[in-house]
Amino acid sequence: MIQSVRGTKDILPDAISNWHLIEDVFRNISTLFGYEELRTPIFEKTEVFSRSIGETTDIVNKEMYTFTDRSGESLTLRPEMTAAIARSILQNSLLDAGTSLRIWYFGPLFRYERPQKGRFRQFYQYGAECIGSPNPESDAEVIFLAHQLFKSSGIGNYKLLINSLGSDENRLAYRNVLIKYFTSVKSKLSEDSLFRLENNPLRILDSKDEQDRYVIASAPQIIECLNPESKNHFDSVLSNLDASSIDYEISPRLVRGLDYYNHTVFEFQHSSLGAQDSFGGGGRYNGLFSQLGGKPTPAIGFALGVERMLLILENNQTEKQATNKTDVYIVTHTHAQSQFAQILANKLRGRNLKITTDLNRRSVKSQMREANRLGAKYTVIIGENEVLSGNYMIKNMSNGEQVECELDRIMEYEFNIF
């Protein structure tokens, strides 16, 4: 049997209703906040990602699906969206100076990783980007948006962690302070963290290793390296959140993986997710547009892992409520009535009723059973007698009552499908 590619999965009809629910929330709430949808291709020139995400990150180093096309150009299935969105904004000149551009997106991303709970090689993200404002109210706005998305889709009990990396200079200064500190306690670090010390020392702060955590506890914090403007910006973001009663936890060790982040960074965590407890995250990326060849443009955004959101939802849903897949099931006694059944079905569909007919020429009993299984509120029963008399049986499936109805009047029959 041919199987789907490792780390990819089919979204089966049984699971689709939660996807629809969450996609509706994405569209409706984003619109309420004045965000417009932007769809970009699922592959880009490789440099879109290699120039923005960071050469030392695992995403660029070992997780990209990169290939050369027939013209010899290096292309990559998008491993994240922000860089692609920025590319599109620059290419299409969507940004007017002095105003804000509000964009949201939804779609599949691709990373070559070992799959585990809440992690796939093809996975979906929703994201929102607020471009053009350096001010703390835009930081707050995107967090309000995320908050409302969770509220509307029924996700509660999550934790918002927030931190500031400061300006690029602050970040660099902190990096040096950290290298100095961790080098001094090198002997106590785990093997992984020794590697991080060479490549991405900030990430040591995120280590899950017990011993590392002990060392990390007394590491210098980035707050100490922030200049006054950065500190002001951060404080102001927090006060905006306070004013709107958004709960958060300042997490001095939150650094996030992508190189383009500066100033505010944040992450949403939920305890029901297993090892990957983060189901969304974002931050400010004032340097990204210039890295991609545009004018320096302040921006902030976040992304949500849709499969992880669905995991949270499924955890909350104790029982799946049976959805009725059809309103009226048309039962035919023999195959001879199937044309009549289909004519009737199409007429009733014109009344916006969900109609199912039998396609397998099964017994009346089987058809009734299926009608029941599909949650049909009514069956219309057609047999030889009905064809001769021009009358049809309409059976109410919840109380078993049957009435005879003339063909001409079946279009007026009041089906109570609620």
Added chain:
RNA sequence: GCGGGCUUAGCUCAGUCGGUAGAGUACCAGAUUGUGGCUCUGGGUGUCGCGGGUUCAAAUCCCGUAGCUCGCCCCA
């Protein structure tokens, strides 16, 4: 890239000491000759992941391999 667990019917799983596979559920048929649910009766629908080895005999023991899953790394 590394480590643990798992793989038997459509699904969830049992299978003892090696003796050629079973339960629940789903499904189909009948009881009810034109009518669902509830009940009863009957029906097994299988490449025991795959390949090799040991053996008179392998779902079971050994070796290899693939897939799934959870974790590490990293990230949504």
